[in-house]
Amino acid sequence: MNNFDPLSPYNDLPPLPPKVELETKHVLKKCIEARSSLSELKMAGDLIPNQSVLINTIPLLEAKDSSEIENIVTTTDNLFRYAFDNMHQLPDAATKEALRYRTALHDGFISIEKKPLSTSTAINVCSAIKGSPMSVRKVPGTALANDSTGEVIYTPPVGEETILRKLSNLEKFLHYSTELDPLVRMAAGHYQFEAIHPFSDGNGRTGRVMNLLFLIQEGLLHQPILYLSRYILANRNEYYSLLLEVTTNESWEKWLLYILEGVVQTSVWTTQKISAIRSLSEHTADYIQTRLPKIYTRELLDVLFTQPYCRIGNLVEQGIAKRETSSAYLKRLCDEGILEESKVGRDKVFVHPKFLTLLTSENHEWVEY
Numbered sequence: 209m210n211n212f213d214p215l216s217p218y219n220d221l222p223p224l225p226p227k228v229e230l231e232t233k234h235v236l237k238k239c240i241e242a243r244s245s246l247s248e249l250k251m252a253g254d255l256i257p258n259q260s261v262l263i264n265t266i267p268l269l270e271a272k273d274s275s276e277i278e279n280i281v282t283t284t285d286n287l288f289r290y291a292f293d294n295m296h297q298l299p300d301a302a303t304k305e306a307l308r309y310r311t312a313l314h315d316g317f318i319s320i321e322k323k324p325l326s327t328s329t330a331i332n333v334c335s336a337i338k339g340s341p342m343s344v345r346k347v348p349g350t351a352l353a354n355d356s357t358g359e360v361i362y363t364p365p366v367g368e369e370t371i372l373r374k375l376s377n378l379e380k381f382l383h384y385s386t387e388l389d390p391l392v393r394m395a396a397g398h399y400q401f402e403a404i405h406p407f408s409d410g411n412g413r414t415g416r417v418m419n420l421l422f423l424i425q426e427g428l429l430h431q432p433i434l435y436l437s438r439y440i441l442a443n444r445n446e447y448y449s450l451l452l453e454v455t456t457n458e459s460w461e462k463w464l465l466y467i468l469e470g471v472v473q474t475s476v477w478t479t480q481k482i483s484a485i486r487s488l489s490e491h492t493a494d495y496i497q498t499r500l501p502k503i504y505t506r507e508l509l510d511v512l513f514t515q516p517y518c519r520i521g522n523l524v525e526q527g528i529a530k531r532e533t534s535s536a537y538l539k540r541l542c543d544e545g546i547l548e549e550s551k552v553g554r555d556k557v558f559v560h561p562k563f564l565t566l567l568t569s570e571n572h573e574w575v576e577y
């Protein structure tokens with residue numbers, strides 16, 4: 209059917225769009241569902257009063273799971289702690305790597321405001337993830353193997369020219385095949401990117417960052433808050449096997465349906481998380497207003513929900529009060545059980561346990577004060 213051989217570089221990887229029909233009846237139906245869940249997420253993201261709540265938190269969850277797909281395992285708690293502050297203690301290697309993923313996503317998000325998604329975006333994203341300059345593979349030797357048996361299942365195309373040409377075809381497809389739904393373009397583009405496998409490492413994570421950037425570029429989201437890697441991690445074996453089946457059997461429909469279902473599930477999950485964060489924040493506002501009416505301000509609430517950790521300096525920076533008064537405020541919040549004080553080096557750090565628990569939990573429940 210095609211001349212694919214797992215052991216030889218797949219330089220015959222067909223360009224996009226493929227010859228087979230991508231938007232089958234099933235795919236279009238699923239697409240409608242995915243678009244509607246995604247637009248609810250977009251709305252939830254737009255409506256939250258303090259945007260930094262989302263920007264500082266959801267991408268960290270995405271970073272954790274996307275890295276874990278690649279067996280880089282850290283805990284959400286660690287991630288939030290070091291994202292807040294890594295001046296005092298150095299994070300372990302896995303946390304560091306996941307934080308770099310978060311930075312890559314963030315920098316990519318800023319960059320597409322100025323320059324549309326391209327091969328150079330992918331190079332920058334991959335370099336940020338790997339923490340050193342990456343370029344398209346120049347030498348052969350990269351192959352994908354089965355984790356347990358070590359058997360080679362796919363050898364990506366070789367030759368810098370070939371890889372660059374295929375990337376340029378992918379770029380054109382993403383930008384100009386506008387007769388196709390953007391979600392179909394994203395899913396097909398993700399397969400293609402992974403099949404080209406332009407780098408010696410970091411292709412999976414770079415491809416997953418590119419998906420989110422593409423959604424933002426297409427206006428389907430305003431912030432990088434879809435937590436798609438949650439679904440991919442939970443369905444990792446299928447992710448690998450469906451990628452391979454597109455190569456071996458042109459099984460595009462199954463692959464597209466898999467990704468679209470991921471968009472549905474993670475849009476719903478993320479929207480619920482955002483809504484829980486909102487209600488916890490409203491409840492906390494009420495509680496502070498009742499118990500500590502003299503110190504309540506919108507700005508103080510924002511500091512408590514910008515990250516699950518804060519310190520005296522954060523209140524000072526926000527112009528809430530001078531150092532001494534800020535310190536007294538935080539102490540009052542501890543007395544009321546809203547914050548917990550802990551020491552990092554010689555510095556006081558205040559944890560917001562209800563918020564941290566909500567961010568790190570699978571479900572979206574929280575207990576009232």
Ligand SMILES: Nc1ncnc2c1ncn2[C@@H]1O[C@H](COP(=O)(O)OP(=O)(O)OP(=O)(O)O)[C@@H](O)[C@H]1O
Nearest residue numbers: 277278362402403408409410411412413448451452
């Ligand atoms: N059969 C396949 N065809 C094309 N791409 C695949 C196939 N199987 C897996 N992949 C992709 O390759 C990625 C792994 O490639 P690479 O190692 O370069 O990326 P990474 O982000 O460093 O991940 P890892 O650390 O697991 O290797 C997977 O996450 C997946 O996206």
Ligand SMILES: [Mg+2]
Nearest residue numbers: 278409410411
């Ligand atoms: Mg790797």
